[in-house]
Amino acid sequence: MTFIKAENLTIYYPIFGSSSRSLKKTLVRAATGGKIAGDARGISICAIDNISFSVAAGERIGLVGHNGAGKSTLLRALAGVYKPAAGSLNVQGRIASxxxxxxxxxxxxxxxxxxxxxxxxxxxxxxxxxxxxxxxxxxxxxxxxxxxxxxxxxxxxxxxxxxxxxxxxxxxxxxxxxxxxxxxxxxxxxxxxxxxxxxxxxxILVLASHNIEQVQKICTRVLTMEHGRIIDDRTQQ
Amino acid sequence: MLNPMKYYSDIVEELTAIIRYFPMWSLLGWYDIKQRYRRSFIGPFWITISTGIMVGSIGLMFSVIFKAPVREFLPYFAVGQIMWLLMSTQLNDACLMFFQYQSVIKQISVPLSVHVMRKLWYNFILFLHNFLIIIIVLAIFGKGFSWQLLYVLPAIALIMILLFMLSVILGIVCTRFRDITQIVAVLLQLIYFFTPIFWMRKILPDKHAWVTDFNPFFHMIELIRAPLLGNTPAVDHWLFLLASILVSSIVTLYFLKRFRHRVPYWL
Missing domain, CATH: 3.40.50.300 (P-loop containing nucleotide triphosphate hydrolases)
Structure with a gap:
């Protein structure tokens, strides 16, 4: 049975500048008790913010949204590249990426x-x-x-x-x-x-695109993303 | 309650991937070699030639400097140097391998151990090309066939296992902290001089014996060198190598469990 099920899926990207990736910074941070650098995990970007959805067999999903809305990150998460930082993602079926x-x-x-x-x-x-x-x-x-x-x-x-x-x-x-x-x-x-x-x-097809017409032609359901969230979920004929 | 099967599922998945993904890593590792020597007439045998010239000339020079007979020193140096090349290149390469394969790591979900095996296989193929030199040197200066030679097979298998473990650790750590790559390079250069490769273990005074006793590279080289030179390797070397594998496996398996999903984020 092929399906996709995301529950409270959240993905953070850690941001490493040239400095925070160095060993010295980490050692110094450990020595100073982590207060100066703030959060011990460093700065990160929340690319996918607590989203839940499920896709059943037969659905053709279109992902639309501006650049940086999280479409590509979501695709990579579906491909199994990025494991969720929180929540869960269950993808059943052979994937062609x-x-x-x-x-x-x-x-x-x-x-x-x-x-x-x-x-x-x-x-x-x-x-x-x-x-x-x-x-x-x-x-x-x-x-x-x-x-x-x-x-x-x-x-x-x-x-x-x-x-x-x-x-x-x-x-x-x-x-x-x-x-x-x-x-x-x-x-x-x-x-x-x-x-x-x-x-x-x-x-199942998941197509991320900027071309709305193409999406409307191909897909049965359109998810609109913004700032890592799904702001619109519309089924169309 | 912790379910042990679930707790260890990451590790089991990584280790079984070595077998399941054999077609992938063996093809990719082989293509990496092909790619490097594309458009060259004799291909990877260039590595044989360059190592051969290096081993031959330095071997002769040091046998003069150390006043050691060529027929004793050259085989000793050839085996040591070629083993060292395998180990040091693999460890140096391991630091950058995830970075090097990032296009694949960021596009498809493949266990980390597959990428490690790809690099290990690549370096093993290069090693086999270099091994020709050992065969030639032993054909000229060797003592002929003896059953001791068979010790080489388990020894090389164990060395590859240890290199796999160390490569996983280095790959993960260096992807996160890019500086470690440089530290590893400097350390390896240093260790080269402290390992009996171009100097004989027997000229080291007893009170300095610790230099080699605690050097895992010495034990690994000796496990290959002794049988090839017609001796039985001492039990100590086996024990030291097995202990190294045990310790590094614990760290490696912990790292795989803890960080295998973090690596794509760090690239």
Missing amino acids: LLDISLGMDEEFTGYENIFMRCVLMGIGKAEVKKHIDDIIAFSELGDYIGMPMRMYSTGMAMRLAFSICTTFPSDIILMDEWMAVGDADFSKKAEVRLLDFIKKSS
Whole structure:
């Protein structure tokens, strides 16, 4: 059963200046009893402030809000990167994190090698990759370029490859930071179809975006965030 | 009531991750090597060549300075130096590894031990390339095959375990306090001179024996060097290494439990 359940979820970012990260400062602080530096934990920013919500299978969530409202932090918390400082977050289901679709890919490697590199970071085994590799290469339209180092690629070509890899293996939960639009006009049409199909196979989508129209088109429910809180939770048709 | 399974679940998860994530860390560590030597004709064997030249020339020079026979000193120095390279590079690298892999750590949820294994695997592959030099040196100056050589296998396994433990600690501490990286570098440089690598243990006067007796690097090197030079390693070395593993494991497991979720925040 796929679902997301957050209860009083709170996330703090500690702020380390160049000074407070040094050992000397910590030692001095310990010696002075922590009064001078104030709070012993130092300064921190509350990125997610005591929010509760739950998402059931089948929902398509849009996260909207200004820069710094906490959208990306929430996505990373859902991806399991940031553990809650307080409250709880329960995410059930296989997660596909499309926050950075070219994560792990390296200019020096060939497109072929990069497919394995990218897939291993998604937790996909070699055998599974080999089964789908022809499809990945075909969709990316890279042709013979697949055997060349990625530094020979244009930005668009590299993105097409990353996109093809990331949309090949269906997952229960998809996390996306901004709607993905890759390639030139022709490719982006084809990519949109593939992405919608990829989303259809999943059971939950969480999409953070500044593009309200896009969110309204795709999502069934829109959460508006401000200062780390959810200020609006609206289900739409 | 504390539920022990729940209390230790973090530790269990970190340790089992070493097996579960084997495909990930082995591929990434190997790709790190490939990436470093991309576009070079002989690839990682450059490391063999550079270490070989270093070991050969310094080995010859010190055998003259110390008036030690080359056939005795060169194998001694080669083994010591190559073991030292493995340990010191791994510990130095460990200080910066989470920082180096931060793009991955901040994007996907992977146990910390996987990143540690990636770095350890990387340095182990480099070590295997360097090991060729030991084989060549022993082929020329060695005493041929003896059953003692087999002691190398458990010794290297234990050393890798200790390096894993120390790397976890250093990785976590140095991510939080960036200055420690520099302190570790200076300390390691210092320890190099206090460890019998380019000088023989037997020239150290007895009253100064503590310099080596309490030096874990000496015990680790000796566990590899003695069998390769045809001797049986003393029991003390095994005991010292096992004790080091025990003590560092306690700290490591505590650190994993306490700080594994903090590391992404510190990057």
